[in-house]
Amino acid sequence: MHRRVALSLLGTILIAMLAVTAGQSRSTAGTVNIGWSGDKSGPTVASQAPALDGLRAYIKMTNDAGGVNGNKINLIEQDDAYNVAKEVGIVKSFIDDDHVALVTGIGNSSGFSSILPLLNSSKTPALVNQGTLASNTNPFQPYMFQGNCNYGDQAEVALAYTMTRAKIKSLKGVKVGIAGIQVASGQEWIDTLSKKVTAAGGTPVTQTLPSAIVNADVAAQTFQDAGVKIILMHHSIAGGIAMERSIAKYGIDVPASGSYGVTQDLLWTTAPYEATKSFVGVNCYTPLQDSKSPQGKLALATGKKYGVSDTSLQQTNYTLGWVNGAIIVAALKTIKGPVTTASMKKGLESVKNLNMGDLSPIINLNSKCHMAIQQVRPMTYNWSLKKQVPVGTYAQWSKYITNTQAAPGTCGKKRGSG
Secondary structure, three states: OHHHHHHHHHHHHHHHHHHHHHHHEOEEOOEEEEEEEEOOOOOOHHHHHHHHHHHHHHHHHHHHOOOEOOEEEEEEEEEOOOOHHHHHHHHHHHHHOOOOOEEEEOOOHHHHHHHHHHHHHHOOOEEEOOOOOHHHOOOOOOOEEEOOOOHHHHHHHHHHHHHHHOOOOOOOOOEEEEEEEOOHHHHHHHHHHHHHHHHOOOEEEEEEEOOOOOOOHHHHHHHHHHOOOEEEEEOOHHHHHHHHHHHHHOOOOOOEEEOOOOOOHHHHHHOOHHHHOOEOEEEOOOOHHHOOOHHHHHHHHHHHHOOOOHHHHOOHHHHHHHHHHHHHHHHHHOOOOOOEHHHHHHHHOOOOOEOOOOOOOOEOOEOOEOEOOOOOEEEEEEOOOOEEEEOOOHHHHHHHOOOOOOOOOOOOOOOOOO
16 A cells, blocks of 8 residues: 555656656757747837847848757747737747747736746746836846846936936926836836936926827927926837827927837938937947948848848847847857756856847846846937937946846845845
8 A cells, every 4th residue: 555655656756747847848859939929910019020020030040050059949929919918828828838948029018017927937038128127127037038228227328318418417496208108118117217307306297108109299288388308208119209299299399318119210200300300219229220240231131131121120129139039049059958948047147248249238148137238328310321320339328327127236236225
């Protein structure tokens, strides 16, 4: 009887162990599954589609060259239509059904609080290339990696440069217009800037804009009535264009800036010149038309080879996706043996001094820092050259970044700091 129980217990343990092993293995028959969840049909598709194009192009290039360590990358794409419930359901399916080694995309930040428990319980790493909330990094999240500059860093550089443009040396008594998309990232943008403006003696005038935006007249009128001296916004391209159109409609002539989401060529070329002449965005990635490096030329040539549209190639979001593809491949190259969720996580944490030329700052990840990009710079637009132009170097603007979103003891932030 005791022997039977012991054997039964041993069998149960073995089955459980096999189930765990099967659940962790993410490479079969020379294929590594990676899941992308993002907006292909919703209100932010104009921003997210080029990022997917860049990611897809890098992976196709890698597969055509033989893959990584004998493995081809199988990019599984799912449209969440910028719907939180769909996004969460897709991520769950990636983990349970597709047995992915990595989740990427995740463009709707409002789904993060529901996605984090799924990643943590399954020990599945995620490389987020669009929504970069503070909750991704503080407290430190072992399975969450950021493939884009975070909103805190973007906001600080945007504020610094618009103050320079407006010739404002102090915010004391100054009203600042702050607009954010009606998801978690937009609220974070509003909160981060409101605290910074208030601490400096200024008055934040805030407006929340719907995701599927028609126009931003109410926000523009609010800013006009309040007499704001600068405007800072975070939205998709569609939201940025709507805001700029309303700014032009009401004759508001103050420096404006915005996050990476609106810092795309399409905003300058689509919105009225009366408004965009005063707009300067921020980004941690460089548009291909500004790149002079071999890495940039390769990204452009590869995009054209695979039929990516010129509209997509002109967007900085294409560079974002391309560089995230490079991060994934660099991580896979460090893996010896089967690709599992555990080895993928370790691979990401082993990415060192990844040089993407002038497309981005040097990329470093480790077990105590999951922020791939920690520098931002302003971007203006040259209508004669028909392209964005970076303002200075990344290093030049680093002095304005206080690393607000890093957890103490990670990414260069001292322990005990707030």
